[in-house]
Amino acid sequence: MKDTQEKKKIPQMTITRLAQYLNCLSLLPKEHYIEISSKELAAKIELKPTQIRQDFHHFGGFGQAGYRYKVKDLIAGLERILGLDRQQNMIVIGVGHLGQALANYRNFEKLGLRLVGLFDLNPRLIGITIRDVRVRDIDEIPQIVYQEDVSMGIIATPAEAAQKTADLLISAGIKGIWNFSPVMVTGPQDIIIQNEHLSVGLMTLSYRLKQAKKPVLIPEH
Amino acid sequence: MKDTQEKKKIPQMTITRLAQYLNCLSLLPKEHYIEISSKELAAKIELKPTQIRQDFHHFGGFGQAGYRYKVKDLIAGLERILGLDRQQNMIVIGVGHLGQALANYRNFEKLGLRLVGLFDLNPRLIGITIRDVRVRDIDEIPQIVYQEDVSMGIIATPAEAAQKTADLLISAGIKGIWNFSPVMVTGPQDIIIQNEHLSVGLMTLSYRLKQAKKPVLIPEH
DNA sequence: TAAATTATGTTATATTCTTAACAAAGGAAC
DNA sequence: GTTCCTTTGTTAAGAATATAACATAATTTA
Numbered sequence: 001m002k003d004t005q006e007k008k009k010i011p012q013m014t015i016t017r018l019a020q021y022l023n024c025l026s027l028l029p030k031e032h033y034i035e036i037s038s039k040e041l042a043a044k045i046e047l048k049p050t051q052i053r054q055d056f057h058h059f060g061g062f063g064q065a066g067y068r069y070k071v072k073d074l075i076a077g078l079e080r081i082l083g084l085d086r087q088q089n090m091i092v093i094g095v096g097h098l099g100q101a102l103a104n105y106r107n108f109e110k111l112g113l114r115l116v117g118l119f120d121l122n123p124r125l126i127g128i129t130i131r132d133v134r135v136r137d138i139d140e141i142p143q144i145v146y147q148e149d150v151s152m153g154i155i156a157t158p159a160e161a162a163q164k165t166a167d168l169l170i171s172a173g174i175k176g177i178w179n180f181s182p183v184m185v186t187g188p189q190d191i192i193i194q195n196e197h198l199s200v201g202l203m204t205l206s207y208r209l210k211q212a213k214k215p216v217l218i219p220e221h
Numbered sequence: 222m223k224d225t226q227e228k229k230k231i232p233q234m235t236i237t238r239l240a241q242y243l244n245c246l247s248l249l250p251k252e253h254y255i256e257i258s259s260k261e262l263a264a265k266i267e268l269k270p271t272q273i274r275q276d277f278h279h280f281g282g283f284g285q286a287g288y289r290y291k292v293k294d295l296i297a298g299l300e301r302i303l304g305l306d307r308q309q310n311m312i313v314i315g316v317g318h319l320g321q322a323l324a325n326y327r328n329f330e331k332l333g334l335r336l337v338g339l340f341d342l343n344p345r346l347i348g349i350t351i352r353d354v355r356v357r358d359i360d361e362i363p364q365i366v367y368q369e370d371v372s373m374g375i376i377a378t379p380a381e382a383a384q385k386t387a388d389l390l391i392s393a394g395i396k397g398i399w400n401f402s403p404v405m406v407t408g409p410q411d412i413i414i415q416n417e418h419l420s421v422g423l424m425t426l427s428y429r430l431k432q433a434k435k436p437v438l439i440p441e442h
Numbered sequence: 443t444a445a446a447t448t449a450t451g452t453t454a455t456a457t458t459c460t461t462a463a464c465a466a467a468g469g470a471a472c
Numbered sequence: 473g474t475t476c477c478t479t480t481g482t483t484a485a486g487a488a489t490a491t492a493a494c495a496t497a498a499t500t501t502a
Contacts, residue, residue, distance in 0.1 A: 011459065019424035027404060037479065045405070049479095050461055057481065065480040066468030082424045083431030097322035104318060107403045107420050113427070151430060152423075176430045178423060182328045183248060184265070192429045194422060199328050201417055202373075202399060203240035203303045206334070208413045209372060209397045210304030232489065258449070271491055278451065286450040287498035447500070458489070463482100470477075 014055045015082075020045055021052070022078040025071055026110065035068040084112045089150045091117035093165050094157035095125045095135050098180055102154055103130045116148040117141075138165070142172040152176040159183045166193070235276045236303075241266055242273070243299040246292055247331065256289040305333045310371045312338035314386050315378035316346045316356050319401055323375055324351045337369040338362075359386070363393040373397040380404045387414070 024044055025036070038049040056062040062077055063069045079085045090108075092099050095118050102108075103115055118135045120126060125135050136144070144150065153169040155162055155177060162181035169177055176192045179185050184195050245265055246257070259270040277283040283298055284290045300306045311329075313320050316339050323329075324336055339356045341347060346356050357365070365371065374390040376383055376398060383402035390398055397413045400406045405416050 013459075015425055015428050016421060019421040019428075020418070022424065023403070023418055023420050024405070039479085048461070050463095053480065053482090054460075060481085063480055064468080065466055065482095066478080068479065081428070083427040084424065088427060088430075097318045097325060101318035101322050102419075105419065108423060111420065111424065111427075113423060152426060175433065176426050178426055182244070184245070190433065192426060192433055194426045194429075196422055197241070197244055198323075198326065199244050199332065200237060200240040201415060202329060202334060203243065203305065203332065204236055205373060205397050205399055205413060205415050206304040206309060206332075207236050207240075207302070208415075209309075212396065212411065212413055234489080260449090269491070271493095274450065274452090275490075281451085284450055285498085286452095286496050287448080289449065443502100445500100445502080447498105449498075450496085452493100452495080454491105454493075456489100456491070458487105460485105460487070462485070464484095465482080466480085468477105468479080470475100472473105472475085 010058050014058060017045075017047070017051070017055055018078055018081060021055075022075065022082065022084075025075050025078070028071065030071075033071050036071050036074070037068045041069075079112070087112045087114055088152065089114050089116045089148050090152040090154060091115070091119060091141070091144065091150050092154045092156055093119045093138065093141070093169070094155065094161070095120040095122075095130070096156065096158075099154075099156035100130060102156060102180075103133065113152070116150060117144045138168065141168055145169075145172040145174055150174060152178060155179040155181055155185065157181055231279050235279060238266075238268070238272070238276055239299055239302060242276075243296065243303065243305075246296050246299070249292065251292075254292050257292055257295070258289045262290075300333070308333045308335055309373065310335050310337045310369050311373040311375060312336070312340060312362070312365065312371050313375045313377055314340045314359065314362070314390070315376065315382070316341040316343075316351070317377065317379075320375075320377035321351060323377060323401075324354065334373070337371060338365045359389065362389060366390075366393040366395055371395060373399060376400040376402055376406065378402055 021041065024041065038052045042049040042052055059081055062074060090113055092103055092115065099118070103118060108115070115131070115133055118130060118133050119138045119141055120135055121138050126137050128135050151174070153174045153176070155165050157165050159181050162179060162183050163185050166177055166179065166185040166187055170187050170191055177185065177187070177194065179193065179195045180198070182197060182199060185193060187193055242262065245262065259273045263270040263273055280298070280302055283295060311334055313324055313336065320339070324339060329336070336352070336354055339351060339354050340359045340362055341356055342359050347358050349356050372395070374395045374397070376386050378386050380402050383400060383404050384406050387398055387400065387406040387408055391408050391412055398406065398408070398415065400414065400416045401419070403418060403420060406414060408414055
């Protein structure tokens, strides 16, 4: 497989779809799916087969003309592209319900993403362990980030604490932030910040519901 | 404002951005922001001003040439487009950490989205109340959906129960589903199903981190 | 009062992304 | 062994989207 990711810019939507493909493939029963065609995969995600082939074509080397895709190769290739071929360590800041939900999310570790730290400033929570990870005071973030080579920080704090938490993570040397608080957090250019506003998803659903309810439009003339 | 949503198809990305605009605007301090320009709003979301004006233009009637936008009008208009101008009721199925996190999310009710039911099949959870909402057995879903005119169901169950839950919601008459389980759920065409795979967001972050780490490409010749 | 400045709405252009079309290559049927 | 069918990689066309350009309108400044 060529390593052409750096050449031309890959569309954002292609990356999102690659992640979906990987998610879908990893859920398949291993026995029944040794191989899969673009047509089959497309059907599962409600997409056109050409879209999938085109997405793969940005990188090249996934399959061979005539053959169907080998699920194992596909998974390996996607993991490599998405940077999931080597282990990455992450921490969660804010151990409320959302933080605990994320800490318990099994699918992350399947992707090679290991939770190595939980942080909060509530003394009641500090000291408890969730899935063998102890909850620490946020003061200890820099130390753990250094010791455990943490690449990602997940912000699951209340809105008021979000930006402060981001600043702390950045000064501790973290390069990637996944923010679940309702406010947008910002940082220097070289820090990758992904704001995951749950409201946006719900508003989109609301819009689509409203559209669906509308009767078929009768032309004015 | 014209009611032109039904005329031409609005791009998905436009809807996502409108939701972002509303989210951003609703977080602004009311005192300082009576009015806002497309330039100012664009800066906050790291977007081009033209993009915002074009998005608004799909609907029309937001502002007036020469004037800046009135924040109040903007919010009202966006809410109307997104179907948030009237109250909508929703229920959450699965009262684990994620379900409780969603149930406690204050920003939803600001959008006119009211939580009217929590459901689980764990007898230990049934009967407890979260923010004045009692947890009920999933058998009671149809009754509550009918009584409370529920339009959206949020699936926060484990993967194994997701599709069954979706089927139950659909048969109870729910038209919109927001699925947080890792598996994709499906249903009839007329049901709006939004699969929110958290892994996808994390994989995207992983990809972007990998890209950022790469040194600037040196041309081969 | 007129010119300059700063807005938005709208139209036109440029770009990106998606879809279709087709060639090359393997497997199955005969 | 040959033909037909299926499948992928690749290129080309088409559609959708984002950006720029410009006209119009209000405010500010001289």
